[in-house]
Amino acid sequence: MATAAVLENQIRTIDPDEERAFMDAIDRWLEREVIPVIQHHDHNDLWPEKLVEQMAEMGLFGATIGQEYGGLGLPATTYAKIVMRISSYWMAITGIFNSHLIMAAAVERFGTPEQKMKWLPKFATGEIRGGLALTEPNAGTDLQAIRTVAKRDGDDYVLNGTKTWISNALNGQCFAMLAKTDPGADPRYKGMSLFIADKRDGLTTGKKFEKLGYKAIDSAELVMEDYRIPADQLIGGIEGQGFFQATGGLELGRINVAARGVGLAEGSLRLATEYAQQRETMGKPIAQHQAIQLKLGEMATRARAARLLTLDASEAYDSGERCDMEAGMAKYFASEAAVENSQEAMRVFGGYSYSKEYDIERFYRDSMLMCIGEGTNEMQRMIIAKQHLKANPV
Numbered sequence: 001m002a003t004a005a006v007l008e009n010q011i012r013t014i015d016p017d018e019e020r021a022f023m024d025a026i027d028r029w030l031e032r033e034v035i036p037v038i039q040h041h042d043h044n045d046l047w048p049e050k051l052v053e054q055m056a057e058m059g060l061f062g063a064t065i066g067q068e069y070g071g072l073g074l075p076a077t078t079y080a081k082i083v084m085r086i087s088s089y090w091m092a093i094t095g096i097f098n099s100h101l102i103m104a105a106a107v108e109r110f111g112t113p114e115q116k117m118k119w120l121p122k123f124a125t126g127e128i129r130g131g132l133a134l135t136e137p138n139a140g141t142d143l144q145a146i147r148t149v150a151k152r153d154g155d156d157y158v159l160n161g162t163k164t165w166i167s168n169a170l171n172g173q174c175f176a177m178l179a180k181t182d183p184g185a186d187p188r189y190k191g192m193s194l195f196i197a198d199k200r201d202g203l204t205t206g207k208k209f210e211k212l213g214y215k216a217i218d219s220a221e222l223v224m225e226d227y228r229i230p231a232d233q234l235i236g237g238i239e240g241q242g243f244f245q246a247t248g249g250l251e252l253g254r255i256n257v258a259a260r261g262v263g264l265a266e267g268s269l270r271l272a273t274e275y276a277q278q279r280e281t282m283g284k285p286i287a288q289h290q291a292i293q294l295k296l297g298e299m300a301t302r303a304r305a306a307r308l309l310t311l312d313a314s315e316a317y318d319s320g321e322r323c324d325m326e327a328g329m330a331k332y333f334a335s336e337a338a339v340e341n342s343q344e345a346m347r348v349f350g351g352y353s354y355s356k357e358y359d360i361e362r363f364y365r366d367s368m369l370m371c372i373g374e375g376t377n378e379m380q381r382m383i384i385a386k387q388h389l390k391a392n393p394v
């Protein structure tokens with residue numbers, strides 16, 4: 001049963017010393033390698049090749065992949081803390097391994113034993129990196145409206161269609177690709193299947209999108225024209241499971257976006273707190289004006305609440321409980337906290353917030369994406385409300 005597969009996460013517990021050592025390594029990497037190059041890569045929208053190599057060396061491309069496949073098999077709680085920490089300096093680079101890990105999770109949870117043995121070790125080392133290819137020009141929220149079709153032809157499938165907004169499209173080599181194997185199915189989700197789509201003839205990448213934020217990581221179209229892949233790249237080997245497989249990973253996906261939101265909210269707070277104690281008006285640091293204190297008080301509370309909600313959802317996930325509502329609440333709250341804290345920090349910085357010399361403008365540009373990805377916050381609230389009403393019938 002697919003539901004059982006979701007709950008069978010091969011998550012290990014982690015010793016607190018081991019977690020601390022890992023977090024220390026992340027801190028050293030941020031300080032020595034990442035922080036000095038953020039502005040250069042963000043302002044010029046440059047792929048951070050050297051950092052990607054270092055991420056692979058640290059095992060980040062296998063962070064949540066089971067140890068039996070060469071991954072670190074980290075619990076969601078540790079993984080969330082890593083994402084929070086990195087995102088409190090530069091959210092965009094977490095997308096390079098996050099989207100990849102969601103692809104890997106689809107194979108690990110729903111793939112055949114042969115698929116796991118073939119693909120997961122290469123995903124874990126970062127030898128093959130990639131992402132998740134669901135969205136199409138006409139279908140984002142309404143995933144069941146996708147038009148990509150996969151037709152069985154002997155021992156192969158032949159895919160035709162266009163995916164858009166795909167993270168890691170240019171620099172990745174492989175994608176979890178959602179397509180319709182039965183376009184006439186009713187209900188529509190029963191005709192959907194998920195494939196391991198590696199780059200080969202018939203799969204081309206469009207131009208890199210120019211974006212407001214989330215720079216350095218590439219987002220682009222993937223175009224399939226008579227793109228032929230072996231039938232054994234259908235995840236799980238059975239048609240019609242794709243919608244569940246693609247959305248079944250959303251708990252971890254939402255925890256991941258929530259963790260990015262926490263990082264952005266905390267980073268914005270950190271920058272505003274430092275600046276408010278250095279900038280003086282009317283003969284004293286602006287941190288001593290009540291108007292600024294109100295902002296800092298609200299920002300600190302929001303960041304902490306977002307962190308606690310995210311850790312609560314991660315702990316539920318690690319214990320094997322169903323946690324889609326907790327993960328949805330964390331994603332919704334933390335992403336809104338990221339937007340609000342970055343906006344408030346902009347006000348604390350006054351005119352300097354508008355200068356590219358300061359980091360806060362990046363937090364402002366990057367934060368809005370958290371409200372859109374992994375299910376928009378409009379949908380998130382509707383899903384939370386439905387579950388809430390179901391649990392509280394009159």
Ligand SMILES: Cc1cc2nc3c(=O)[nH]c(=O)nc-3n(C[C@H](O)[C@H](O)[C@H](O)COP(=O)(O)OP(=O)(O)OC[C@H]3O[C@@H](n4cnc5c(N)ncnc54)[C@H](O)[C@@H]3O)c2cc1C
Nearest residue numbers: 132133134135139140141142165166167214373376378379
């Ligand atoms: C930088 C970036 C990176 C991305 N990376 C990826 C990726 O790696 N892989 C991938 O597959 N996709 C990716 N996406 C796409 C993203 O997942 C979609 O943009 C998102 O799902 C929203 O879909 P949409 O843009 O088509 O908006 P729409 O679905 O058109 O929604 C527009 C608005 O209508 C609202 N809405 C829609 N339906 C309803 C409803 N039934 N009830 C109430 N409100 C509704 C939405 O909440 C939203 O406010 C990325 C997007 C961006 C911007």
